[in-house]
Amino acid sequence: MRHNNTSIYLPICIGLGLVITGCNDNNDDSPAIIVDPLTPPSVELIRSDAHPGIICELLSIPMRDGILTTGFVYRPDEESSQEYPTVITRTPYARINFGKGCFIEGDGTLADGTAYARAGYAYIVQSVRGTFTSDGDFDMFRQEKSDGYDSIEWAAVQSWSDGNVGIRGASYVGMTSWQAAISAPPSLKAASISISSEDYHREWVYDQGIPHHSMNISWPESAITEDQIIRKETENGTAQEVIDQMVADRQVLSFTNMWSDWVWQLPLTSFDQFDGLHTGYQTWMKHPLYDEFWQALDVGANIKEVNFPTLIHGAWYDIFADGTFASFESMRSRSGSIEARDNTKLLISQYGHATNHSTPSFGDAAFGGSVNAATQGDDFRPYDMDYFDYYLKGSENNYEEKATATLAIMVPPDSGQEGSHFVIDASEYPLANTEYQSFYLNSNGDANDRTGSGGLSVSPDSRDAGITESGIVENTSFAADLFDYDPLNPVPTMGGNLCCFTDFTGGPQSGAVEQAEVEVRDDVLVYTSEPLIEPLFVIGQVTVELFAKSSAMDTDFMAKLVDVRPDGSTHNILDGAVRASLRQGSKSQPTLIEANKTYEYSINLGHTGVVFPIGHRIRLQVSSSNFPKFARNLNTGASNETTSETMVAKQVILHDALNASRLILPVVDDIDIPE
Known part of the structure; x- marks a missing residue:
């Protein structure tokens, strides 16, 4: 059945040529609208006094199995025979103000839709299957490839489309764009x-291969659950006031x-909190390993189907930063045409899904790089x-001459919280003049908090580890550090590349955050360099090579890159994790380790673009948990998804002459910080 829009009330008061105002019986603040009386009854054209010269039409978009999805299209208010290049965005987020309807003030699609219409485009906003007022059941991820194909080919043959279609979106809306692109619809010519x-x-x-635990719970709950409650109860005939109370109770x-x-x-x-509402979480937990389920969705595995250049936009602190860089590399190396490989471009800003808490700040988001309900941002619009214009209109705007990579490089403050950023252009990424510098871990066996002797140096430790095969300390001065990892007392998440809504629901803060709270724990090893005597420009992918023992048959190791400012304050830059049983990679079959x-x-650790200024110190944290960002390894060697028994693991991090654990930074010279 068709589901009602019960989250908003958009009255359309129909009259012959009348501008209707004051007809909202719920005090809705939406602008006055006009329904064109000269159009056929099946076509409802809506105008707004606030956006002259633009018309909006409500849509019903059929899928191949007969399911009807809903949406609307903005386009220039011109004669009906005019055809326009068409851009589509496919969203599950209408209920949270991203695609609610025509000319809805505060909706995340209004600015983009009207801007594109003013620029001579038809701009479609579609609610994906099983969300908002679209029919069907919402099957996260899996539905978007075939539905994306159908939606694009439907758009291409509409009377107002010239047949050249592009797609754009951020976050899940970006995922719907990628899935459509790898389905290779003939009419799709561009994707931002x-x-x-x-x-x-x-x-x-x-x-x-480690569950992204906080996101797997907070994202569906905050972005999907309310919509599914309303859809379900509307279909059941539940009274509106009861539905409203159910939604309020769920939020509490x-x-x-x-x-x-x-x-x-x-x-x-x-x-089981999602049972009866949406099935994504339980489906994902049934597929802990990379299998046919994930392979069918894998953009990189299907990138040869994309034969046009893409515009890829990401952010250093974004939860999907690794995926952003991976898709860029795949497009540049393995996509379906020389043009696609040569002309795909990359823009990287600071925050993405993360929040700028000013702890510290790196200035306002470059290129509109903050996300709000999956909008790409006003400042990003000129770029895409x-x-x-270039790929759909054939404009001679020299787009192909733009830099391959445009990066916002973050500069932390020496004191206080006001950092900055500057932008560089590059002909390739990683940058051509990148050198990978190693910083080796060392200590006297007491790196267990920030007051210990843990250090980072450019030369490896020449001492023997002083650790037997059983992991027993043989002397008091040795080239190794020990800690216990207890899954029932994990290291709390402090900042980082998080999503979604964690900052506003009582969860961990995202982005750059002071690290003092975790750096006093015995189960966090802390290694710190001497103050830098010249600035260090770190731009690219950061990795840690760790030599370690564990008493467990399976466990996790975590690492976090931290900046230490001259005033002693700190903030995280990057963090990453490895599961021992997946040490050969997330696509490999798991193999347990031998104890000790x-x-x-x-x-x-991912990618970053940051300056360590003079006087700052480089710090590396090593632990075995980062919770709730990552689900805990229970250390038993059994399934971490279907079992609950835990055990304490005794961990040893080696940094001796034969086992030289190190931090590897991509360092770039010949860059100056603008005044």
Whole structure:
């Protein structure tokens, strides 16, 4: 059945040529609208006094299985025979103000839709299957490839379309764009995709094969659950006032319990708060390994289907930053045409899904790089409108001459919280003059908090580890550090590349955050360099090579890159994790480790563009948990998704002559910080 829009009330008072005002019986603040009396009854054209010269039409878009999805299209208010290049955005977020309807003030699609219409485009906003007023059931991720194909080909043959279609979006809306692109609809000529991923097992639901726990709960709850409650209860005939109370009660329930109870529940598969509403979480937990489920969705595995250049926009602190860079690399190396490989471009800003808490700040978001309900941002629009003008209109705007990569480089303050950023252009990424510098871990065996002797140096430690095969300390001055990891007392998440709504629901803060709270724990090893005597420009992918032992058959190791300012304050830059059983990569089959045997682990911390100024120090944290960002490894060697038994693991981090654990930074010279 067709689901009613019960989250907003948009009255359309129909009259012959009348501008109707004051007819909202719920005091709705939407602008006055005009319904064109000269159009056929099946076509409802809406105008707004606030946006002259633009017309909006409500749409019903059919899918191949007969499901009807809903949406609307903005276009210039010109003669009906005019055809326009068409841009579509496909969203599940109408209920939270991203695609509610025509000319809705405060809706995240209004500014983009009207701007594109003024520029001579038809701009479609579509609610994906099973959301808002679209028919069907919402099957996260899996529905978007075929539905995206159908939507694009439908758009191409409409009377107001010239047949050249582009797609754009951020976050999940970026995912719907990627899935449509790899389905290879013939009419799709361009895609502008922001803060989204390539491999949803490596960079979204799971991170390097470890459940992205906080996001897997907070994102569906905050962005999807309300919509599904309203749809379900509307279909059941529940009274509107009862539905409103159910939604309010759910908000109280989730705000009260999400971080104090829900994220702590074991086993992970026992979490049932989404039962009867949406099935994504339980489906994901049934696929902990990279299998056919994830391969079918993997953009990188299907990138050859994309034969046009894309515009890819990401952010250093964004939760999908790794996926942004992975998709850029895939497009540049393996996409379906020489033009696509040569002309795909990359823009990177600071924050993305993360919040700028000014702890510290790196200035306002470059290129409109902050996301709000999946909008790409007003400041980003000129970048992708130039892109669409070139590939959909054939404009001679020299878009192809723009830099391959445009990056906002972050500069932290020496004191206080007001940092800055500057922008560089590059002909390639990674940058051509990148050199990878190693900083080796060292200590006297007491790096267990920030007051210990843990250091970072350019030369490896020449001492013997002083650790037997059983992990026993043989003397008091040795080249190794020990800590216990207890899954029931994990290291709390302090900042980082988080999503979604964690900052506003009582969860961990995202972005750059002071690290003092975790750096006094015994289960966090802290290694710090001497103050820098010249600035260090770190631009690219950061990795940690770790030599470690564990008493467990499976466990996790975490690493975090931190800036230490001259005044002693700190903030995180990057963090990453590796699961011991997936040490060969997230696409590999898991293999347990032998207790107390030394293994080498490579930890991907992700990409950054940051300056360590003179007087700052480089710091590396090493631990075995970062909760609730990552689900806990229970250390038993059994399934971490379907079991709840835990054990304490005794961890040893080696940094001796034979096992030289190190931080590897991509360092770029010949860059000056603008005055």
